[in-house]
Amino acid sequence: METQRLGKPDQLGQLDKVEYEIFSHRLFNIVEEGRIAMGHVSASPVVVEGGETLCAFYTPEGEGFLTGAGILLHVTGAADFVKRTLDWYRDDPGICDGDQFLWNDPYVGGQHTQDNIIVKPIFYQGDLVAWVGSFMHTHETGAIDPTGTCPRATEVFHEGIRSFGLKIMDGGRFRQDIFNTVTLNTRDPDLVGLDHKAKIAGNNVCARLFLELVDRYGLDFVKTAMRKMIDDGEKMARERLRKLPDGTWHSQLYGDSSGLEQRPFKVVCTVTKKGEEIIFDYTGTAEQNPGSLNAALPATKGRLFCVLMSQLFWGLPWNEGTVRPMRLIAPEGTVVNARFPAAVSNAAIGMGGLLGEVAHECIAKMLHAAGGEFLEDAVSSYSGSAQHAYWYGINQAGKRFVGTVLDTFSRGFGATPFRDGVDTGGNVIAPAGSIADVEMFELKYPIMYLFRQHARDSGGPGRFRGGVGGEAAYMMFGGRNVTMGAYGCGLQTAVSYGLFGGYPAPPSRTFAVMASLLKERMAGGWVPASAEELASMGGSKKELAANQPEFAVGDYDVVFNKWLGGGGYGDPLTRDPEAVARDLQDRAVSRQAAEGVYGVVLDAEGHPDLAATARRREEIRAERLRLGRIWENAGTELP
Amino acid sequence: MPEPNFREELRIHDQLAADWHGDRVIRCRQCGHAFGSLFQNYKERALLRVRKPWEYLPDRRPGEFVEYWEFYCPGCGVLLAVDPMGPGDRKPTWDIRIASPPEE
Numbered sequence: 001m002e003t004q005r006l007g008k009p010d011q012l013g014q015l016d017k018v019e020y021e022i023f024s025h026r027l028f029n030i031v032e033e034g035r036i037a038m039g040h041v042s043a044s045p046v047v048v049e050g051g052e053t054l055c056a057f058y059t060p061e062g063e064g065f066l067t068g069a070g071i072l073l074h075v076t077g078a079a080d081f082v083k084r085t086l087d088w089y090r091d092d093p094g095i096c097d098g099d100q101f102l103w104n105d106p107y108v109g110g111q112h113t114q115d116n117i118i119v120k121p122i123f124y125q126g127d128l129v130a131w132v133g134s135f136m137h138t139h140e141t142g143a144i145d146p147t148g149t150c151p152r153a154t155e156v157f158h159e160g161i162r163s164f165g166l167k168i169m170d171g172g173r174f175r176q177d178i179f180n181t182v183t184l185n186t187r188d189p190d191l192v193g194l195d196h197k198a199k200i201a202g203n204n205v206c207a208r209l210f211l212e213l214v215d216r217y218g219l220d221f222v223k224t225a226m227r228k229m230i231d232d233g234e235k236m237a238r239e240r241l242r243k244l245p246d247g248t249w250h251s252q253l254y255g256d257s258s259g260l261e262q263r264p265f266k267v268v269c270t271v272t273k274k275g276e277e278i279i280f281d282y283t284g285t286a287e288q289n290p291g292s293l294n295a296a297l298p299a300t301k302g303r304l305f306c307v308l309m310s311q312l313f314w315g316l317p318w319n320e321g322t323v324r325p326m327r328l329i330a331p332e333g334t335v336v337n338a339r340f341p342a343a344v345s346n347a348a349i350g351m352g353g354l355l356g357e358v359a360h361e362c363i364a365k366m367l368h369a370a371g372g373e374f375l376e377d378a379v380s381s382y383s384g385s386a387q388h389a390y391w392y393g394i395n396q397a398g399k400r401f402v403g404t405v406l407d408t409f410s411r412g413f414g415a416t417p418f419r420d421g422v423d424t425g426g427n428v429i430a431p432a433g434s435i436a437d438v439e440m441f442e443l444k445y446p447i448m449y450l451f452r453q454h455a456r457d458s459g460g461p462g463r464f465r466g467g468v469g470g471e472a473a474y475m476m477f478g479g480r481n482v483t484m485g486a487y488g489c490g491l492q493t494a495v496s497y498g499l500f501g502g503y504p505a506p507p508s509r510t511f512a513v514m515a516s517l518l519k520e521r522m523a524g525g526w527v528p529a530s531a532e533e534l535a536s537m538g539g540s541k542k543e544l545a546a547n548q549p550e551f552a553v554g555d556y557d558v559v560f561n562k563w564l565g566g567g568g569y570g571d572p573l574t575r576d577p578e579a580v581a582r583d584l585q586d587r588a589v590s591r592q593a594a595e596g597v598y599g600v601v602l603d604a605e606g607h608p609d610l611a612a613t614a615r616r617r618e619e620i621r622a623e624r625l626r627l628g629r630i631w632e633n634a635g636t637e638l639p
Numbered sequence: 640m641p642e643p644n645f646r647e648e649l650r651i652h653d654q655l656a657a658d659w660h661g662d663r664v665i666r667c668r669q670c671g672h673a674f675g676s677l678f679q680n681y682k683e684r685a686l687l688r689v690r691k692p693w694e695y696l697p698d699r700r701p702g703e704f705v706e707y708w709e710f711y712c713p714g715c716g717v718l719l720a721v722d723p724m725g726p727g728d729r730k731p732t733w734d735i736r737i738a739s740p741p742e743e
């Protein structure tokens with residue numbers, strides 16, 4: 001069993017409070033400026049629209065002291081890359097002014113090979129005073145399967161080129177030989193190359209502006225402020241933990257794919273909070289999978305950080321001090337701490353949702369028990385696993401492309417004790433991101449959207465319901481030799497929880513309709529607008545596996561993808577019948593669910609019959625009392 | 640919904656509370672049904688019904704891998720928890736164990 005303590009306490013410095021505030025805000029603006037610079041240089045949709053970028057500053061020893069908004073998964077993982085650069089390369093080849101090191105090994109840091117980071121040491125008058133890192137999720141790694149999140153991988157060696165701190169900038173000189181090697185090994189060297197140059201640009205912007213700050217404030221001030229940021233993070237985290245009850249909370253969820261085949265596996269988290277400390281213990285979690293549905297330890301740490309920052313420590317500094325009161329227990333050889341060389345490319349999309357949501361459920365119940373100011377933070381599930389479809393081939397401009405669906409970044413949010421979850425609210429791991437721009441997507445790829453809309457019944461029912469996720473249909477058009485596949489988790493299990501009698505969000509769903517009558521029907525002016533209408537076009541229907549190896553698709557073949565909503569809160573029978581009627585009208589809830597799970601009787605126009613609803617709900621409660629058995633007394637025969 | 644006050648009740652769950660300074664018995668906030676001690680799993684004293692997930696939805700999924708264990712209050716029938724349970728799961732998970740309320 002591996003036990004890891006993140007950081008240790010240190011001394012606080014004394015600084016002028018006003019100057020310190022100005023300094024830290026300026027620093028935050030610098031990492032924002034770095035992130036924006038990256039967005040201008042990059043051309044990949046996952047960066048430009050998905051927002052999967054991040055700039056962060058580290059102490060000379062590699063401890064993160066300030067992170068920008070961006071993809072929160074990588075705050076801790078990026079620090080690992082800085083520390084490893086120091087460990088491995090301090091003496092040979094040396095760490096010099098003007099150097100930048102490219103990394104993407106998931107056993108060192110990050111989530112999977114797609115996570116590329118370039119770290120740059122910042123020198124002031126000859127001394128190493130800080131590091132800056134620019135992170136980006138890259139859409140292609142030259143792996144066994146396109147994208148780099150691999151339905152067929154059984155070892156990390158299948159998951160694409162891995163870089164171990166290549167000096168892509170060497171004393172200020174751009175290394176074309178290294179650049180060519182890391183880009184020409186992928187299926188999309190142009191976009192991958194721009195991504196690498198974008199990270200160099202992000203680092204350059206951040207380092208230049210950081211040095212201006214050093215000039216202005218003096219090195220002593222800056223060094224003390226760096227320490228203070230980390231120490232403040234820790235102090236504030238401990239303060240918040242003290243306000244919460246002591247106790248133990250437990251959650252479990254099931255994944256539905258090993259990566260190679262559809263099969264269930266369990267992820268378990270037990271959270272114990274005592275005084276100012278909190279332990280996340282994944283003991284009881286399934287053994288590592290033979291396919292890519294695994295996380296190496298850095299990925300688990302990164303995901304947990306993301307959950308902590310968004311759910312428990314929101315409003316606190318995003319740095320390593322904030323997680324010092326946290327301890328992670330992730331047994332080696334399980335899906336949350338896979339042994340090298342296990343395939344781990346599904347750590348971000350498939351595993352991340354699972355291991356994040358079990359921790360989130362425990363946190364939500366702990367915050368609820370704290371009551372008062374924390375009650376509204378007791379949020380149901382909203383960042384479960386998704387499934388992403390991808391395409392590979394020659395696009396309408398004759399160029400090789402790899403395109404991935406980004407619409408699942410608009411997941412429904414979880415319900416709270418006071419309100420419904422936000423419909424298609426966003427992606428908690430990348431708060432600055434957005435979903436795909438339809439026009440840009442169609443411009444780059446031989447794909448046309450037939451529809452993209454809120455998905456009925458995709459939020460978990462409850463007194464307050466989970467926000468709905470979305471659904472979209474993508475039609476192939478104008479490409480050559482196009483194949484498609486998919487990766488992720490959560491088609492046969494719901495990677496989502498409900499709180500206190502609220503239901504989890506239903507699973508995602510993806511199917512393809514091939515060789516249908518769509519071309520003829522479209523010639524007559526008809527365009528399908530729902531999954532049901534897609535099913536009416538004839539042709540052959542193929543339900544995709546969570547991790548679907550590639551198959552060929554041609555013009556007018558369609559893929560339908562429905563993604564996850566948020567979890568519900570409280571017994572659905574206690575939901576206001578008028579709210580259910582509104583849901584029906586808004587296509588958020590089907591009539592079948594309104595009547596079956598909410599117990600709301602609606603007339604033909606969709607108005608609730610309050611008296612009949614009260615009777616129906618009484619019947620459902622009576623049925624529960626009649627059919628339920630006390631577990632203690634049920635013996636082996638469960639009702 | 641009133642905010643919990645730890646001098647009166649420790650709300651361990653949206654529907655369940657215990658008097659920390661009194662008998663420390665978990666009770667239903669709707670009907671007062673007693674689930675036993677704060678230091679026992681309330682689910683073991685709740686009504687359990689095992690259901691297929693998503694029975695209520697128009698589009699059922701093929702080959703779902705889990706069952707949903709639904710727990711109800713034996714007094715009033717309010718739904719307390721919906722837990723995904725797999726092939727090896729034999730007893731209710733113990734999701735909430737309060738050791739002590741926050742410092743007042």
Ligand SMILES: [Zn+2]
Nearest residue numbers: 667670712715
């Ligand atoms: Zn009751």
